[in-house]
Amino acid sequence: MIRDQLIAALAGALDHLGIAPVPENIGLERPARREHGDWSSNIALAVAKTAGRNPRELGTELAEHLDANRPDGVAKVDVAGPGFVNFHLDDASLHAIITTAVAEGPAAFGAHTVGADQVINVEFVSANPNKPVHAGHARGACYGDSIARLFEKCGYEVQRENYLNDRGTQMQAFAASLAARKRGEEPAEDGYHGEYLIDWAAEMPDDADPLEWGRGHAIASHRATMSSVNVEFDIWYSERSMVADGKIDAALADLGERGALYEEDGATWFRSSDFGDEKDRVLVRSNGELTYFAPDIAYHRDKFSRAPKLINVWGADHHGYVARMKGAMQALGHDRDELEIIITQLVRLERGGESVKMSGRAGDMVTFDDIIAEAGPDAARFTYLMQSVDTEQTIDLELIAQKVMDNPVFYVQMAHARIRSIQSKVADAGVATLPIRDVDLSLLTHERELAVLRELHEYPELVALAAREMAPHKVANWLRQFAAAVHGFYHDCYVMGDGVSAELTQARLWLVEAARIGLVSGLDLLGVSSPDSM
RNA sequence: GCGCUCGUAGCUCAAUUGGAUAGAGCAUCUGAUUACGGAUCAGAAGGUUGGGGGUUCAAGUCCCUCCGAGCGCGCCA
Numbered sequence: 001m002i003r004d005q006l007i008a009a010l011a012g013a014l015d016h017l018g019i020a021p022v023p024e025n026i027g028l029e030r031p032a033r034r035e036h037g038d039w040s041s042n043i044a045l046a047v048a049k050t051a052g053r054n055p056r057e058l059g060t061e062l063a064e065h066l067d068a069n070r071p072d073g074v075a076k077v078d079v080a081g082p083g084f085v086n087f088h089l090d091d092a093s094l095h096a097i098i099t100t101a102v103a104e105g106p107a108a109f110g111a112h113t114v115g116a117d118q119v120i121n122v123e124f125v126s127a128n129p130n131k132p133v134h135a136g137h138a139r140g141a142c143y144g145d146s147i148a149r150l151f152e153k154c155g156y157e158v159q160r161e162n163y164l165n166d167r168g169t170q171m172q173a174f175a176a177s178l179a180a181r182k183r184g185e186e187p188a189e190d191g192y193h194g195e196y197l198i199d200w201a202a203e204m205p206d207d208a209d210p211l212e213w214g215r216g217h218a219i220a221s222h223r224a225t226m227s228s229v230n231v232e233f234d235i236w237y238s239e240r241s242m243v244a245d246g247k248i249d250a251a252l253a254d255l256g257e258r259g260a261l262y263e264e265d266g267a268t269w270f271r272s273s274d275f276g277d278e279k280d281r282v283l284v285r286s287n288g289e290l291t292y293f294a295p296d297i298a299y300h301r302d303k304f305s306r307a308p309k310l311i312n313v314w315g316a317d318h319h320g321y322v323a324r325m326k327g328a329m330q331a332l333g334h335d336r337d338e339l340e341i342i343i344t345q346l347v348r349l350e351r352g353g354e355s356v357k358m359s360g361r362a363g364d365m366v367t368f369d370d371i372i373a374e375a376g377p378d379a380a381r382f383t384y385l386m387q388s389v390d391t392e393q394t395i396d397l398e399l400i401a402q403k404v405m406d407n408p409v410f411y412v413q414m415a416h417a418r419i420r421s422i423q424s425k426v427a428d429a430g431v432a433t434l435p436i437r438d439v440d441l442s443l444l445t446h447e448r449e450l451a452v453l454r455e456l457h458e459y460p461e462l463v464a465l466a467a468r469e470m471a472p473h474k475v476a477n478w479l480r481q482f483a484a485a486v487h488g489f490y491h492d493c494y495v496m497g498d499g500v501s502a503e504l505t506q507a508r509l510w511l512v513e514a515a516r517i518g519l520v521s522g523l524d525l526l527g528v529s530s531p532d533s534m
Numbered sequence: 535g536c537g538c539u540c541g542u543a544g545c546u547c548a549a550u551u552g553g554a555u556a557g558a559g560c561a562u563c564u565g566a567u568u569a570c571g572g573a574u575c576a577g578a579a580g581g582u583u584g585g586g587g588g589u590u591c592a593a594g595u596c597c598c599u600c601c602g603a604g605c606g607c608g609c610c611a
Contacts, residue, residue, distance in 0.1 A: 027553090029550055029553085030550060031550095031553095031554080032549075032550080032553095032554080032556090032557075033554075033555080036554070040553090040554085042552095042553060042554095042592095045553075045591065045592075046591095048591070049590095049591070055591065080554070081553085081554040081555095082553085082554070082591070082592075083591090084553080084554065128611080165611070168611070169610085169611080170610090170611060265609080266609090267609050268609095269609090278536090278537075278607085279607095281609095282608090282609045283609095284609085285609040286609060287609080289609085291608095291609070291610080291611085292610075292611045293611095315605090316538090316539070316604075316605050316606085317605060317606070318605095318606085319537090319538050319539070319605070319606065320537075320538070320605085320606040320607060321606090322538085323537095323538095343538085343539070343605095345539065345540075345604075345605085346604065346605075348604095353545095386546090386547075387546085387547060387548090388547090388548085390539075390540075391539085391540065391541090391547085392539090392540075392603085392604065392605095393546090393547090394545095394546065394547095395546095396546085399546090399560090403573075408559070410573075411559090411573085411574095414571085414573060414574085417571080417573095418570080418571065418573095418574090421570065421571060422570050422571095423570095424570095425570050426570075429570095458550095461550090462550090465550065469550095469551085473547090473548085474548090474550085477547090477548060477549095477558080480558075480559075481558080484558090484559095484575095487574060487575070488574090488575065488576090490570080490571095490574075490575090491566095491567095491572090491574055491575045491576090492575075494569065494570060495570060496569090496570065497569045497570065498569065499569095533571090534571090534573075
């Protein structure tokens with residue numbers, strides 16, 4: 001890996017200049033500006049003070065030494081600004097990425113092995129099985145699945161899990177409301193008044209048990225919705241199954257044995273304030289019923305028995321719940337940091353600049369299905385993933401449904417379709433593609449060609465970064481940038497035609513194929529398709 | 535009131551987690567095609583990073599403070 005070679009070269013140069021001790025962490029990063037080269041190190045600035053040196057002078061000496069002893073693949077080393085040491089790669093090392101991408105293909109290109117032999121559990125969506133998945137779950141669904149894809153790309157074995165709150169008072173109210181609709185009556189005051197229940201009741205057989213049929217119907221609808229945006233869960237975990245198999249009792253007993261429980265006012269309390277929460281929480285109410293928290297503890301305890309590392313994707317309205325859940329896991333003897341809880345901020349929907357009301361007066365929510373139907377699955381996923389989940393997001397449904405260049409997903413997919421178009425045009429012209437080993441890639445010297453290769457060259461590292469930070473929006477941003485490079489190449493460099501030699505056509509054919517592999521790989525991490533035509 | 539998350543171009547968002555002149559897209563203005571899909575490309579303009587203070591070689595990023603926004607604060611789920 002070139003990165004390691006450059007760091008080693010920097011360490012050698014520091015040693016050569018008598019900087020002792022050579023720091024363990026030598027910073028190396030991708031500069032923001034093209035003229036600052038392909039790689040940049042701030043090491044001269046970092047060590048200047050302790051070494052008693054002027055940073056610019058030290059940087060200059062480092063660059064001069066490294067330029068005189070260039071590592072493989074480096075064309076030039078120079079100093080810039082306050083003392084940054086910048087490495088410029090030669091064209092050959094950029095050409096090599098074509099061979100790599102082609103040899104590996106979309107599935108392996110950009111892959112890593114850091115997660116090999118490690119299991120990671122990602123729980124997301126977990127919508128109540130008594131209504132359709134609503135718009136509020138959309139962001140978490142796209143995000144959870146994409147970080148799962150990123151983890152898989154990095155070698156982890158991933159469990160995608162969906163938790164079903166299928167017991168308790170809400171489910172009873174749901175069943176009663178469904179039964180009322182079946183009789184043609186309005187549900188009770190505290191029941192479920194959404195109009196979807198009228199449709200569900202019409203589908204329900206007369207002799208069906210409302211709770212069982214309704215639960216099954218809801219789950220089937222969730223599964224269909226998720227499937228339509230390429231989200232497939234490995235595990236649908238039932239809350240009520242933990243009653244049947246005693247896991248809730250076992251979890252309570254476990255906490256009790258660890259001294260984390262006490263009785264007061266007839267209720268059973270968890271000492272969450274001993275574990276970072278602001279106050280203690282009730283697990284068993286004085287009327288003998290469990291709070292929501294008790295089975296949730298049992299559920300996470302069970303997840304820890306199946307995977308050492310847990311990721312939860314929760315909506316912003318659950319953030320107040322984080323401290324007690326992590327506290328409960330700590331009380332059970334787990335490392336609280338092995339449960340990582342990602343909070344996704346809210347999404348505001350608009351249509352043509354007008355705010356979309358999230359729920360009607362009958363209690364009907366805008367559903368995820370509504371959004372998918374309006375925008376299409378690819379545009380929905382790409383748009384939800386374009387932005388960091390740390391900040392609130394505004395999505396205009398009218399805009400993302402349009403197949404125009406305002407819409408980044410079509411811009412990126414178009415780059416792929418164009419490459420496919422080129423490839424079929426070339427094939428139709430009777431030009432055979434030669435094996436890559438027989439092609440002279442060094443003919444690729446046009447600035448547009450090199451721009452594509454530079455972006456592609458960054459991709460594997462970008463995947464690692466996006467996975468480490470659980471930030472799929474970085475992949476989306478890379479795709480936009482990369483697609484721009486591809487469109488620029490397309491505009492200025494013809495693969496086949498007047499003035500393009502047969503040798504250059506061959507080299508460019510492999511360039512676009514490598515680019516195509518990068519596009520497919522990146523889009524797949526977002527769960528977005530790579531169409532051959534638009 | 536307390537807590538969590540935020541505040542970046544007219545709009546929607548980035549910024550390699552403390553790095554160089556804060557970058558893209560849209561919108562606005564100006565250009566480009568006898569050839570692979572113009573659904574494209576190139577250029578211009580657009581900023582006191584909510585205000586103020588601090589930390590250091592270096593702050594959009596870290597600390598303090600004020601202003602503003604969203605969400606949450608039950609023996610509900």
